[in-house]
Amino acid sequence: MRRKTMLAVILFSAALIVACKKSSTNPSFTPDCTGAAKSFSRDVLPVFQSVCSTCHSNFSSYSKIYADRSAIRSRIVDGSMPQNSSASTTQLNNVVCWIDNGAPNN
Numbered sequence: 800m801r802r803k804t805m806l807a808v809i810l811f812s813a814a815l816i817v818a819c820k821k822s823s824t825n826p827s828f829t830p831d832c833t834g835a836a837k838s839f840s841r842d843v844l845p846v847f848q849s850v851c852s853t854c855h856s857n858f859s860s861y862s863k864i865y866a867d868r869s870a871i872r873s874r875i876v877d878g879s880m881p882q883n884s885s886a887s888t889t890q891l892n893n894v895v896c897w898i899d900n901g902a903p904n905n
């Protein structure tokens with residue numbers, strides 16, 4: 800095999816490995832929903848604005864967040880979101896517990 804071909808094969812294999820790696824950046828998250836019920840405007844929207852909006856400009860209003868709530872919940876719990884970013888336990892609890900409480904517009 801020619802050297803260049805060999806190099807191409809190696810680079811291609813490396814790219815495949817990187818592409819297949821799960822993009823999860825956080826360990827899975829177990830919510831703790833004890834305590835006061837969460838408010839959308841006070842506890843939830845600010846989390847989307849400070850943590851998620853750099854990548855998800857669509858999560859900007861109640862109706863858009865509400866529509867995607869089940870995907871949002873599972874992505875937080877499985878640890879795949881927030882990708883390449885961090886959120887505090889409080890912030891993650893605020894979002895997940897608000898969804899579990901019926902995702903009210905409060």
Ligand code: HEC
Pocket residue numbers: 822847850851852853854855867870871872874875879880881882883884886
């Ligand atoms: C650094 C960029 C980045 C940040 C910050 C981020 N995401 Fe994502 N998110 C992505 C990318 C890229 C995808 C698509 C790739 C994938 O599905 O993993 C995605 C996909 C998703 C999806 C599945 C697709 C969809 O729109 O239904 C959800 C839900 C989601 N993100 C929720 C969140 C939430 C909630 C936060 C904040 C707590 C967040 N993300 C923060 C980059 C980000």
